[in-house]
Amino acid sequence: MKISMENIYKAFGTNQVLTGVDFELVAGEVHALMGENGAGKSTLMNVLTGLHSLDKGSIIIDGKETYFASPKEAERAGITFIHQELNIWPEMTVLDNLFIGKELKSAFGLLKTKEMKTLAKEQFDKLAVSIPLDKEAGACSVGEQQMIEIAKALMTDAKIIIMDEPTAALTEREIEKLFQVIASLKKDGVSIVYISHRMEEIFAICDRITVMRDGKTVDTKAIPETSFDEVVKKMVGRELTDRFPQRDSKIGETVLEVKGISKAGVFQDVSFSVRSGEIVGFSGLMGAGRTEIMRAIFGLDKLDIGEIWLNGERAVIKKPEQAVRLGIGFITEDRKDEGLILDFSIKENMVLPTLYSFAPKGIINEKSELDFVNMLIKRLTVKTQSAETRVGNLSGGNQQKVVIAKWVGIGPKVLILDEPTRGVDVGAKREIYQLMNELTSRGVAIIMVSSELPEVLGMSDRILVVHEGKISGELARAEATQEKIMTLATGGLEHEISE
Amino acid sequence: MKSVNEGTQPLKTNYLSTMTQKLGPLLGLLLLFVIVSILNPNFLEPLNLLNLLRQVSINALIAFGMTFVILTGGIDLSVGAILALSSALTAGMIVSGMDPMIAIIIGCLLGGMMGMVNGLLITKGKMAPFIATLATMTIFRGLTLVYTGGNPITGLGENVLFQLFGKGYFLGIPVPAITMMVTFAVLYIILHKTPFGRKAYAIGGNEKASLISGIKVPRVKVMIYGLSGLLAALAGAILTSRLNSAQPTAGTSYELDAIAAVVLGGTSLTGGKGRIFGTLIGALIIGTLNNGLNMLGVSSFYQMVVKGVVIIIAVLLDRKKTA
Numbered sequence: 135m136k137i138s139m140e141n142i143y144k145a146f147g148t149n150q151v152l153t154g155v156d157f158e159l160v161a162g163e164v165h166a167l168m169g170e171n172g173a174g175k176s177t178l179m180n181v182l183t184g185l186h187s188l189d190k191g192s193i194i195i196d197g198k199e200t201y202f203a204s205p206k207e208a209e210r211a212g213i214t215f216i217h218q219e220l221n222i223w224p225e226m227t228v229l230d231n232l233f234i235g236k237e238l239k240s241a242f243g244l245l246k247t248k249e250m251k252t253l254a255k256e257q258f259d260k261l262a263v264s265i266p267l268d269k270e271a272g273a274c275s276v277g278e279q280q281m282i283e284i285a286k287a288l289m290t291d292a293k294i295i296i297m298d299e300p301t302a303a304l305t306e307r308e309i310e311k312l313f314q315v316i317a318s319l320k321k322d323g324v325s326i327v328y329i330s331h332r333m334e335e336i337f338a339i340c341d342r343i344t345v346m347r348d349g350k351t352v353d354t355k356a357i358p359e360t361s362f363d364e365v366v367k368k369m370v371g372r373e374l375t376d377r378f379p380q381r382d383s384k385i386g387e388t389v390l391e392v393k394g395i396s397k398a399g400v401f402q403d404v405s406f407s408v409r410s411g412e413i414v415g416f417s418g419l420m421g422a423g424r425t426e427i428m429r430a431i432f433g434l435d436k437l438d439i440g441e442i443w444l445n446g447e448r449a450v451i452k453k454p455e456q457a458v459r460l461g462i463g464f465i466t467e468d469r470k471d472e473g474l475i476l477d478f479s480i481k482e483n484m485v486l487p488t489l490y491s492f493a494p495k496g497i498i499n500e501k502s503e504l505d506f507v508n509m510l511i512k513r514l515t516v517k518t519q520s521a522e523t524r525v526g527n528l529s530g531g532n533q534q535k536v537v538i539a540k541w542v543g544i545g546p547k548v549l550i551l552d553e554p555t556r557g558v559d560v561g562a563k564r565e566i567y568q569l570m571n572e573l574t575s576r577g578v579a580i581i582m583v584s585s586e587l588p589e590v591l592g593m594s595d596r597i598l599v600v601h602e603g604k605i606s607g608e609l610a611r612a613e614a615t616q617e618k619i620m621t622l623a624t625g626g627l628e629h630e631i632s633e
Numbered sequence: 634m635k636s637v638n639e640g641t642q643p644l645k646t647n648y649l650s651t652m653t654q655k656l657g658p659l660l661g662l663l664l665l666f667v668i669v670s671i672l673n674p675n676f677l678e679p680l681n682l683l684n685l686l687r688q689v690s691i692n693a694l695i696a697f698g699m700t701f702v703i704l705t706g707g708i709d710l711s712v713g714a715i716l717a718l719s720s721a722l723t724a725g726m727i728v729s730g731m732d733p734m735i736a737i738i739i740g741c742l743l744g745g746m747m748g749m750v751n752g753l754l755i756t757k758g759k760m761a762p763f764i765a766t767l768a769t770m771t772i773f774r775g776l777t778l779v780y781t782g783g784n785p786i787t788g789l790g791e792n793v794l795f796q797l798f799g800k801g802y803f804l805g806i807p808v809p810a811i812t813m814m815v816t817f818a819v820l821y822i823i824l825h826k827t828p829f830g831r832k833a834y835a836i837g838g839n840e841k842a843s844l845i846s847g848i849k850v851p852r853v854k855v856m857i858y859g860l861s862g863l864l865a866a867l868a869g870a871i872l873t874s875r876l877n878s879a880q881p882t883a884g885t886s887y888e889l890d891a892i893a894a895v896v897l898g899g900t901s902l903t904g905g906k907g908r909i910f911g912t913l914i915g916a917l918i919i920g921t922l923n924n925g926l927n928m929l930g931v932s933s934f935y936q937m938v939v940k941g942v943v944i945i946i947a948v949l950l951d952r953k954k955t956a
Contacts, residue, residue, distance in 0.1 A: 432845075434844070434845065453849075454844055454845055454846075454847055455847040455848070455849050457847075458846070458847030459847070464845055466845060471839075471841060471842075472839075472841045472842050472845055473842055473845070474839065474842055475834075475835055475838035475839040475842055475843070475905070476838070476839070477838050477905055477906060478834070478835065478838055482831065482834075482835075486835060486842075486843070486846035486847075486848065487846045487847045489828040489831060489832070490828055492828075493827060493828050496827055497822070497826045497827060498826055498827060498828060498831065540846065
């Protein structure tokens with residue numbers, strides 16, 4: 135199947151999202167679609183699969199102009215869009231999920247479970263995945279759920295699969311698995327559109343790359359003919375000398391000390407400290423227990439045993455509000471679910487932890503609230519016309535800045551950032567790194583949990599690696615390498631890597 | 634799909650849709666006024682309009698509390714039962730010789746405590762609001778019958794203030810209507826101008842994010858259910874004064890009228906979105922329907938049907954707007 139989209143225009147009201155995009159996909163290729171958040175990647179794919187109609191331009195599929203009226207129609211023609219938020223019915227079994235809406239029925243309208251099982255088995259074998267068909271889909275890992283979606287697509291004879299940030303929530307091992315599957319699909323002539331922010335992955339598995347910026351195609355190139363730097367430059371339209379800004383850390387006294395905290399079955403005997411002005415990176419595989427450790431420190435989950443000390447004093451943190459009062463901020467990994475109130479304005483989100491300071495007499499002083507928020511918007515360079523803009527309408531990078539601003543507003547002593555740049559485009563990433571540097575230069579102690587190794591290496595003063603709920607090693611900035619971290623993260627022994 | 638539409642809606646229609654959201658219920662009320670007054674010009678008599686305000690006050694007070702509850706994504710089915718139980722207790726105190734106004738205050742506080750029990754079951758007991766308040770509704774109803782022995786409590790005396798509370802007029806306006814308007818003003822300020830109100834919206838918008846932002850979610854919820862109970866008891870006091878007795882079955886199915894007023898006022902049952910002004914209008918719509926249909930001589934059996942149909946139409950119109 136060959137697709138060419140030519141000179142595509144799409145506007146939502148007065149908001150021109152696509153302004154003359156060209157995109158071409160040939161059979162059996164893995165084609166990366168890259169661009170900052172808001173560049174129009176998802177919109178382009180939604181236009182292709184019929185969720186949105188286009189204003190101008192043409193879509194030619196196998197030599198014929200084709201416009202789908204709905205994603206369902208596109209699916210029937212062999213084009214499936216696997217969204218970042220997976221389409222899984224968590225309470226139903228894997229088998230039910232595979233056949234949802236396309237169940238095989240007998241003449242009496244009863245389900246032909248046996249046949250469906252056989253078909254599902256075949257498909258799973260082809261993909262070399264082994265998920266029990268009667269398992270509840272909600273109990274499957276994100277990686278497994280993704281395989282379910284891919285299998286579902288292939289069972290409807292998909293010729294083209296669009297994947298939006300497929301690896302965002304996968305472990306290293308699951309990513310490897312996904313790449314194997316992509317390679318074998320390619321051999322069968324299936325084409326993949328691969329939307330991602332992860333440069334390393336794109337260069338590892340894609341054949342061609344199309345870069346979009348501000349609703350236009352900037353360039354399409356074969357992967358061997360381009361480089362990281364060139365892609366980044368095209369994406370942001372400016373030179374990015376480094377992906378990570380220079381860090382001049384002035385490290386002071388110990389601020390936070392965690393002593394032997396445990397939670398049965400989740401993490402055991404975790405001890406570490408963070409000093410003022412320091413960034414401590416927490417690395418490890420997905421599910422190693424890093425987020426759970428942070429949740430417990432912040433008072434969201436209960437500790438079985440262990441102590442938390444702040445500025446040399448024992449701190450009692452049983453609820454988040456106690457952590458906030460002590461000057462600890464927590465930027466969670468899932469900003470839509472835990473970080474933001476999407477229907478609230480930027481202003482209302484930013485002042486949530488500090489509301490009382492604007493209402494000394496009980497009534498919120500809207501002027502001082504607005505002044506405060508405008509100061510934060512400026513300081514964090516949130517791109518918006520007004521503090522009253524609904525947060526749900528902002529791009530991923532800007533949303534993340536709002537979450538960070540919320541915590542900058544409390545004048546934090548300790549900031550915990552869990553996956554601070556997930557789903558954030560390259561330009562905004564760098565701004566977030568700069569902000570972290572600025573905060574540490576003012577003496578804030580930062581804990582950064584991250585699954586992106588380059589980020590951990592590029593930003594941390596010290597790296598702690600978590601493996602199966604325990605800290606398996608500590609690496610100073612100078613001695614840390616990706617290999618050493620991965621060895622510790624997968625349970626390798628420290629002496630093996632020391633030489 | 635939803636987020637796609639929301640994220641890309643142009644500013645102008647956004648503005649328009651918020652305007653219709655704000656004015657929709659009000660336009661509905663005006664339309665209703667026009668229709669009823671054409672069919673029966675007597676409807677617009679000042680005396681009848683004042684009467685309407687007085688009739689609306691009990692439901693409106695309960696619905697104000699319900700607005701807070703629904704904004705947090707909850708529901709309170711026990712308000713009618715709280716009204717009955719607190720009325721019975723208040724009447725009991727008056728009969729036993731307590732000053733009626735002090736009895737009313739204590740009754741309201743007891744109502745507030747009953748509401749806080751709901752809040753504790755929901756937060757500490759982690760029960761679904763529907764189930765928790767369904768259970769307490771049954772309990773409070775049962776306790777009312779136990780306390781009253783199933784008979785009305787009468788003989789509440791001739792205290793002037795107490796009589797005025799439900800039946801009197803001040804500057805020509807029914808006292809219950811004044812109570813309603815003052816309460817509305819106070820609650821409006823709380824909801825829109827104080828941290829407490831902001832938190833109510835925040836919890837309904839995203840409870841997890843609210844908790845992580847340091848909001849004491851359980852405490853706010855307990856206070857909100859307490860407020861709902863207190864307002865139900867206040868409505869109960871008005872009813873008791875009006876009837877000069879406490880009825881064991883008072884307030885039956887009042888929770889449904891209150892929920893209807895909140896929904897007619899445009900507050901979302903999933904929480905996070907809505908306004909107390911809308912609830913006031915919603916209560917007035919229901920009151921106008923009752924009053925208007927009575928004046929037109931429509932039987933109360935048909936009135937129920939009409940009320941239900943109006944609710945369906947209102948929700949469908951609301952859907953269309955947000956789609």
